[in-house]
Amino acid sequence: MRKAALKPSMESPPMAHDRKQSDSRIMAMLHKRAASIEKGESLTPPIVNAAKYALPGAPDHPYPYGRFDNPGWGAVEDAIGALEEAETVCFPSGMAAVTAALMATLKPKSRLLLPSDGYYTVRVLMDEFIKQHDIETTEIPTAEMTGHAVEGYDLVWIETPSNPGLDVCDIAAIAERAHAAGALVIVDNTTATPLLQRPLDLGADLTVSSDTKALAGHSDVLFGHVSGRDETLMARIRNWRKLSGSTPGPAEAYLAYRGLMTLELRLARMCESAHELANLFYSHKAVESVRFPGLADDPSFKIASTQMSEPGFVIGLTFKDEETAERFITDCPAIFAATSFGGIQTSAERRARWGDDVAEGYVRLSVGCEPTAALVQAVSDTLDSL
Template structure:
């Protein structure tokens, strides 16, 4: 697969020109920020904009643009977790059985344990690396996160969806770490894809945002209705910022992925590093499947140091690393994930490669490693 193939290029072109193709003379190329709780609504309420909680022109603009990349109907939300919640609430029924990665984003598991299990939802947790071959009989929903966050394990989306559908289960893929440019879950058979667009898609670390995409009209109608009834709506300014960031996604990803590959090679050969996880390394456990289903191995690297103190010193001492949680921004960032309770070693660092000049970034990190 390639990020520069004809199909991908066509989707990028459609995304970039989606708004331009629908506006008239004198209208702005950038979408307006419509701060509206009320719309004029005389007579029957049969209008796309009856009330601010139902819809907003800015939502439609960003949904159309993301939808061009997903090649699917898209619904936006005020955060990635809002998108996750909507997808779960629209597809789970009381007493449903859900297969969930035990090593995926931990907040999804907390949400299920704290709130959704009260509806007699049965959850089974297994590692992402075991998902591909796990028996799927009697499951109603299979939740996939690949590459997983933070461990960067990968599972075979096409193989899982084929078996899940044969068993009568739906499949939802959290595609946050890849974006629709690096991985195409819907094309591989998934029923829905969800994303925290707070990360790479918006990309500037200045907005919380998320989306759900799918090609089943009935499921998407339920998700849209959930947003309306639950009030899980993004702000107009947030929609604008997400749209603005989306316009440079391809350019940013190209630099981020190039930087990640260069840094992974550096970490792999450096004596200060005990282990490296990156799907672009030929001997990584995720390499084979990632090479088959991803256009690029991504921009997130797992780096293990001898202990927590060494990991923290690496993050603190490097002038090219912004110490923060989250990932996918312009600046390279990193954090020691065990501090959140993830099942990783104390010295495990999740590093998100940014858009810095590659040679300068590699030198700054190499100098820091040499000084540990």
């Protein structure tokens, strides 16, 4: 007999966003460009396709060459920076942002504490390239991060909620101990976005994000960013972009900016629907188990309720086997079968196909912006047919 459904509901989280402060950041983000333009200038940022700029005399202009800066980058950086309340540098993908953060903070023979269950490409990057610089890496599960010893490490990398397992760790507690031990802390905040979780406020030195996901939100652009409040660290991040050539295209910056403008509205629908779907999955006989930080008996609930304003829009569900999981994804008319998450359309994939350490029947579901009732009904009908 399955347990009765627990209504997914975050308690009033003491460390989560104050509503007025959150609204203030959103207003600042929406009006950042509008407040700085002159009469006759466009409200939308320009798409400046330029490798060369006029540069007579001393090369002391913000735009000396296309690899150094671009007006479109500045617009999206200002907007994201208003949400993060921190200096922001944009990149052509989330992994480009991750690489910049690692290269700016690690030195030869540094010791790194890394989640073993976070986004797998970060671990591949470490194994294939960064370890060659005599970087020593220790990998542990996200659920063990909060209490793990940090002494002797130079950098602690956190991904919370983790992707794809949705475990969480206590950012504030880890940052306090890490700083006392002389280590930096970087948080991959892709799953939560700066609207649902505030790593820098909780003590992180840098936050990174794949804005390809929810922040840009339309599944039409690769983008990423790094934000931080330490001028020295951010100068290294910006210099890495310039020297490595890891620069976003002007059109991509425009698309990321365009998507960012509706982030709050999209997240509101996505989180609302995620609550309803998590409750449905929890009580349905076709689902073996559910992971969602908003379920009161989920292992992530206690910590998530202290540092997130909402449990998010990603749900992990396990079916009895691979076949059932694939049928759920392909049979449901409201689900788009694809990798990645955070888009307008609800999407899902069976993560074991990528080699993640999850059950063969584990599905990562990214809840989209469809009308909630219609989405829940379509999913419910599909579950009933399995």
